[in-house]
Amino acid sequence: MIRISIFILWLVFNAFQVLAQTCCSGGIPLSSNIGFVGAEQSTWQFSTTYDYHYLNQLYKNSTKLEDKSRARFTRSVIIEGGYQLTSSFSVDAFLPYIWQEREIYHFGETDKAVTGGIGDIAVLFKYSLFFKDKGELQVALGPKFPSGKSNIKSELGIAYNADLQPGSGTLDAIFAGSYSRAFTFRPTMSIFSRMLYKLNGTNKDYLDAFHYKFGNELQYALGVSDQLLLGNFVISPSLVFRYRNVTMDEQDNVSFPNTGGDWIILNAGTGISVVKNLQFFLSGEIPVLTNVGGVQLSTTYRLTTGFYLWINNDRDVNFIPVKF
Numbered sequence: 001m002i003r004i005s006i007f008i009l010w011l012v013f014n015a016f017q018v019l020a021q022t023c024c025s026g027g028i029p030l031s032s033n034i035g036f037v038g039a040e041q042s043t044w045q046f047s048t049t050y051d052y053h054y055l056n057q058l059y060k061n062s063t064k065l066e067d068k069s070r071a072r073f074t075r076s077v078i079i080e081g082g083y084q085l086t087s088s089f090s091v092d093a094f095l096p097y098i099w100q101e102r103e104i105y106h107f108g109e110t111d112k113a114v115t116g117g118i119g120d121i122a123v124l125f126k127y128s129l130f131f132k133d134k135g136e137l138q139v140a141l142g143p144k145f146p147s148g149k150s151n152i153k154s155e156l157g158i159a160y161n162a163d164l165q166p167g168s169g170t171l172d173a174i175f176a177g178s179y180s181r182a183f184t185f186r187p188t189m190s191i192f193s194r195m196l197y198k199l200n201g202t203n204k205d206y207l208d209a210f211h212y213k214f215g216n217e218l219q220y221a222l223g224v225s226d227q228l229l230l231g232n233f234v235i236s237p238s239l240v241f242r243y244r245n246v247t248m249d250e251q252d253n254v255s256f257p258n259t260g261g262d263w264i265i266l267n268a269g270t271g272i273s274v275v276k277n278l279q280f281f282l283s284g285e286i287p288v289l290t291n292v293g294g295v296q297l298s299t300t301y302r303l304t305t306g307f308y309l310w311i312n313n314d315r316d317v318n319f320i321p322v323k324f
Helices: 002-013
Strands: 044-060 063-065 070-084 089-106 109-118 122-131 135-144 172-182 190-199 203-206 210-213 217-225 228-230 233-246 261-275 278-292 295-311
Touching: 044 278, 070 295, 122 172, 233 278, 261 295
Parallel strands: none
Antiparallel strands: 044 063, 044 070, 044 295, 070 089, 089 109, 089 122, 122 135, 135 172, 172 190, 190 217, 203 210, 217 233, 228 233, 233 261, 261 278, 278 295
């Protein structure tokens, strides 16, 4: 009886949110660029990224609806650090802080929900193979820990939807791989591809009564980058097409409505190396194709900016990483 009462209360509170499930998945804002490129032994790599994700396009499957009654804003700061243990092995760690805001407009008023907090920490263990004149192949895997809160409640004492929580409440597994190769005719230009798969666990204490599982996530990116000398600056433009697939969420082993989907995304960005070991970067992306499960808000645009810092106390680091 208690379980049924909680469920009814949750349905009433989230009546307007059912259609607002988004392409966000809880815990850490993943994209195809997670993880640093391979470096020379004993190299430290650091980055701080600010990610702004705006969603106000409502879709039914692949059809855009003329409905502007709701919007979502997700702002994330992600701190990444990595160390190259040997010429082939390295480890990276990720700590996000996430703010999320949902607005629903009805009868001339705005219903706003705001949440924020530390997200889920992830660690990647990587192995790289370098081929002379043929590029770099890298594989990686690691856990994502349930360090972020997944039970934040409103002023009424009712927990927010899973997709508004900064953490997922689950232990997940991340698998990644990448390959990059410079062009013979222009060594500063390279083509790269990256794959990422996130296998999600189940939150067994969702709303203190249910089991909830975010859909597993697959991403694949294909892009090209170059390095140009402009005065005293090294400019690193890049253009990337990214495919993203998310399976439907599940609640108590039943598919949760209005979740999951497929996206093809265009990302354009550039890095600017102001000093030898420091690079600022900026990128923006828009969806080229959207096909969601049911009715969902989906991405309008996304902006990312931040900086890279790489240090090696033993020797000069003679590579410039590319952020995309």
